Amino acid sequence: MRFSERVQSLPPYLFAEIERKVAARRAAGVDIISLGIGDPDLPTPANIVAALQHAAADPVNHQYPSNRGTAAFRTAVAGYYERRFGVRIDPETEVIPLLGAKEGVAHIGMTLLDQGDVCLAADPGYPVYTTGPLLADGTAVALPLKPELGFQPDLEHVEPSALAKAKMVFCSYPNNPTGAVIEDDFFTRLTAFAEEHDIVVVHDNAYADITFEGYVAPSFLQTPGAKDVGVELFSLSKSYNMTGWRAGAIVGNPEVVDAFWRLKTNMDSGMFGALQAACVEALGGPQESVAEMCRVYRRRRDLLIAALRDIGLRAEPPKGTIYLWVPVPEGHTSASFAGLVLEQADVIVSPGAAYGPSGEGYVRLSLTVPDARLEEAVRRIEERVKF
Ligand SMILES: Cc1ncc(COP(=O)(O)O)c(C=O)c1O
Numbered sequence: 001m002r003f004s005e006r007v008q009s010l011p012p013y014l015f016a017e018i019e020r021k022v023a024a025r026r027a028a029g030v031d032i033i034s035l036g037i038g039d040p041d042l043p044t045p046a047n048i049v050a051a052l053q054h055a056a057a058d059p060v061n062h063q064y065p066s067n068r069g070t071a072a073f074r075t076a077v078a079g080y081y082e083r084r085f086g087v088r089i090d091p092e093t094e095v096i097p098l099l100g101a102k103e104g105v106a107h108i109g110m111t112l113l114d115q116g117d118v119c120l121a122a123d124p125g126y127p128v129y130t131t132g133p134l135l136a137d138g139t140a141v142a143l144p145l146k147p148e149l150g151f152q153p154d155l156e157h158v159e160p161s162a163l164a165k166a167k168m169v170f171c172s173y174p175n176n177p178t179g180a181v182i183e184d185d186f187f188t189r190l191t192a193f194a195e196e197h198d199i200v201v202v203h204d205n206a207y208a209d210i211t212f213e214g215y216v217a218p219s220f221l222q223t224p225g226a227k228d229v230g231v232e233l234f235s236l237s238k239s240y241n242m243t244g245w246r247a248g249a250i251v252g253n254p255e256v257v258d259a260f261w262r263l264k265t266n267m268d269s270g271m272f273g274a275l276q277a278a279c280v281e282a283l284g285g286p287q288e289s290v291a292e293m294c295r296v297y298r299r300r301r302d303l304l305i306a307a308l309r310d311i312g313l314r315a316e317p318p319k320g321t322i323y324l325w326v327p328v329p330e331g332h333t334s335a336s337f338a339g340l341v342l343e344q345a346d347v348i349v350s351p352g353a354a355y356g357p358s359g360e361g362y363v364r365l366s367l368t369v370p371d372a373r374l375e376e377a378v379r380r381i382e383e384r385v386k387f
Pocket of ligand 1: 105
């Protein structure tokens with residue numbers, strides 16, 4: 001069999017490798033705790049599950065849905081954006097459902113890039129920021145996030161030859177994997193940068209509501225002029241513990257949303273109607289569970305930070321996301337240190353280099369394991385990890 005160069009050029013999927021390692025060690029009888037993958041352990045709130053159950057029984061949802069989404073879904077997303085961010089979204093033209101933000105990240109390149117076109121991709125970043133453009137026959141050029149700039153890119157010094165060919169840029173705050181959040185005028189500068197260079201901004205807001213200590217994350221779209229230059233990918237996965245449900249939305253510039261819709265009509269047949277009804281309940285229903293979940297993550301964050309500091313690592317508590325981004329000790333690479341933690345403590349952490357070249361020198365730890373397991377991981381790290 002002969003496969004496309006496109007598929008052959010894809011790097012191995014990071015989490016698949018981690019999953020294989022976990023499976024192999026577990027098969028050998030070792031009790032492994034994985035802090036590698038960011039998949040919330042807490043259940044989806046009961047009101048959302050009940051909405052799905054109810055809507056699943058309605059025959060109207062048993063037929064093909066529309067790719068544009070139901071009016072109720074689009075209105076619920078617009079209502080959420082208005083209440084949460086003060087952003088006006090036209091439910092008719094400025095929002096359609098996504099089968100998870102990942103679908104948007106993977107496919108948006110196909111609406112914006114031709115061969116030779118460049119996507120500036122936050123580095124370190126969600127790995128699909130690099131593979132999505134590749135699948136569109138474009139080129140992803142790393143846009144390094146600088147620790148000294150609070151893990152923002154230096155927009156003044158983007159490599160000129162890449163900038164000349166750039167048609168889109170991926171970034172995301174609260175940020176996976178660094179945990180960085182926006183507290184300054186970065187989105188204003190990003191909007192001006194996009195206007196000046198005719199680049200579409202794709203802001204991935206997958207962690208919008210996972211924040212701590214009173215910090216409230218903005219939407220890129222609340223920046224004046226942002227809707228003229230870009231879109232936001234919104235996800236229900238993390239805010240409502242719905243990673244398994246595959247639910248999100250692309251929101252913002254109507255021309256980009258329409259082009260994405262045209263592409264999508266050729267790729268899938270939309271989001272299950274009952275799931276859209278559940279999303280309406282998630283976005284418009286009680287939000288206490290979101291605050292409660294943030295309290296759980298914050299407690300876990302502080303436990304883990306204390307353990308990492310105890311063993312001599314320079315760990316800083318992030319104001320958002322479900323991750324800790326921790327510099328590895330001197331003499332180690334991100335992979336060697338992740339290997340050491342696995343060998344000594346039977347705990348999986350992700351090597352930072354898996355998120356791009358600028359992730360070298362860090363490991364990422366996820367807060368999405370149940371409290372008792374996290375406490376066990378903390379105990380093992382404190383007692384066993386020596387470097
Ligand atoms: C930055 C970022 N974007 C997108 C996603 C995928 O989100 P979804 O589950 O909505 O596809 C993730 C998942 O971990 C992520 O970290």
